[in-house]
Amino acid sequence: GAGVSQSPSNKVTEKGKDVELRCDPISGHTALYWYRQSLGQGLEFLIYFQGNSAPDKSGLPSDRFSAERTGGSVSTLTIQRTQQEDSAVYLCASSLRTGGSYEQYFGPGTRLTVT
Amino acid sequence: AQSVSQHNHHVILSEAASLELGCNYSYGGTVNLFWYVQYPGQHLQLLLKYFSGDPLVKGIKGFEAEFIKSKFSFNLRKPSVQWSDTAEYFCAVNGDNQGGKLIFGQGTELSVKP
Numbered sequence: 001g002a003g004v005s006q007s008p009s010n011k012v013t014e015k016g017k018d019v020e021l022r023c024d025p026i027s028g029h030t031a032l033y034w035y036r037q038s039l040g041q042g043l044e045f046l047i048y049f050q051g052n053s054a055p056d057k058s059g060l061p062s063d064r065f066s067a068e069r070t071g072g073s074v075s076t077l078t079i080q081r082t083q084q085e086d087s088a089v090y091l092c093a094s095s096l097r098t099g100g101s102y103e104q105y106f107g108p109g110t111r112l113t114v115t
Numbered sequence: 116a117q118s119v120s121q122h123n124h125h126v127i128l129s130e131a132a133s134l135e136l137g138c139n140y141s142y143g144g145t146v147n148l149f150w151y152v153q154y155p156g157q158h159l160q161l162l163l164k165y166f167s168g169d170p171l172v173k174g175i176k177g178f179e180a181e182f183i184k185s186k187f188s189f190n191l192r193k194p195s196v197q198w199s200d201t202a203e204y205f206c207a208v209n210g211d212n213q214g215g216k217l218i219f220g221q222g223t224e225l226s227v228k229p
Contacts, residue, residue, distance in 0.1 A: 003158070031215055043205060043219035056214055091159065098215035101147065101166050106159040 002026070004107035006092050012113045013082055021077045021110045025094030032075050033095075033104060034067060038088035046090075049075065050098040082114045117142045119208050121220035128196050129228050136191040136223050138206030145211035148189040150180055151219075154202045162204070165189065176200070198229045 005024045013019050025032045034046040045059040049069040060066070064083075069075040079086055089111050093104040122137040140146065150162040163174025170182040180191045189206060203224050207217040 033216065035217075035219075042221040043207075043217075045216045045218065048214060048216055050214065056216065059216070093159075095215060102215060103161050103164070104215065104217065106151075108158050 004092055004094050004105055006090075006107040006110050008110060009108065010111045010113075012115060015084060015114055016081055018078065018080045019082055019112065021079075021090050021112070023075045023077070023092030023094075023107060025073065025075070025092070026105055027073075029094035029096055029105075030072065031095045031098040031102065031104075032069055033093040034075070034077050035091040035093065036088045037091055037109070041088075043091070046077070048098065079112075082112075084114050087112055087114045117208060117210055117213070117218045119206055119218050119220035121204075121206050121223050123223045124221065125224045125226070127226045127228065130198055131195050132227075134191070134193040134196045134200070134225070136204055136206075136225070138189045138191065138220055139187050140189070140206075140208045140218075141187060142208060142210045147209040147211075148180075148182055149207040149209070149217065150174065150178070150189075150191050151205045151207060152202050153205070159205070162191070196225075196227050198227045201225060201227045 007022045030051045033048040036044045047057050047067050049055045064080045067077045089109040091109045093106045095102040095104045119140045148165040151159045152162045153159045165172045165182045173179045203222050205222045206220040
C-alpha cells in the first residue's frame with residue numbers, strides 16, 4: 001500500500017509570493033497532521049485534522065498560514081506572502097485516528113526555500 | 116506548555132559501542148512517548164513507543180527505551196551500534212489531552228564510524 005505522499009518535493013519561491021503544499025494521506029486514515037522541520041526550531045507541530053471535527057490550529061505560527069482538508073482525504077497547506085523564515089521542510093503525517101496510541105506515518109516532506 | 120529536551124545534539128560512536136540518548140519532557144499529565152528515526156534521505160519512521168504498562172519498551176533494530184516517570188525521562192538505548200544506525204533520532208511526547216499532536220525534541224544526530 002502507498003504511504004503518505006507530498007508534493008512538490010521541492011519548492012523555491014520569492015519572498016511575498018503565496019505557496020500551496022499538498023498532502024495525500026494513507027487511504028483510510030482519518031487523522032492528518034502538518035509539521036515543520038527547520039534549522040534551529042527542530043520539528044514543530046502546525047495543525048491537525050480529525051474526521052469532520054474542527055481542526056486543531058494551535059501550532060500555526062501566523063495568520064499567513066492556513067490549511068484545509070477536502071473530503072476527509074487530501075490536505076493543502078497554504079502560506080501567504082511568504083517570508084524567508086518560512087524556509088523549512090514541511091512534513092505531513094497521517095494516522096488511523098487521533099490519539100497518542102495511533103502511530104503517525106510521515107511523508108517525505110516538501111522543502112520550501114524562500115529567496 | 117509541553118516541551119521535550121534532548122541533551123545530545125551530535126553523538127559520534129564507533130561500531131559495537133553502546134548508545135544512550137537522553138530525553139526529558141515537561142508535562143503535568145499522562146503522556147505517550149515516542150522515539151522516531153530519520154535515516155539519511157528517508158522519511159521519519161517510528162522506532163518505538165510507550166503508552167502504558169512495562170516502562171521498558173523494545174523497538175525495531177535492537178533499540179529499547181525506559182520510561183522513568185519520576186525523572187520525566189525516556190532515554191533510548193542500544194547495547195551495540197552498527198554503522199547502519201547512523202541517523203537523526205527524535206524523541207516526542209503526546210499529552211493525554213493533546214489529541215494526537217506530537218511535541219518533538221530538537222533531535223540527536225548519531226554518526227557511527229565503521
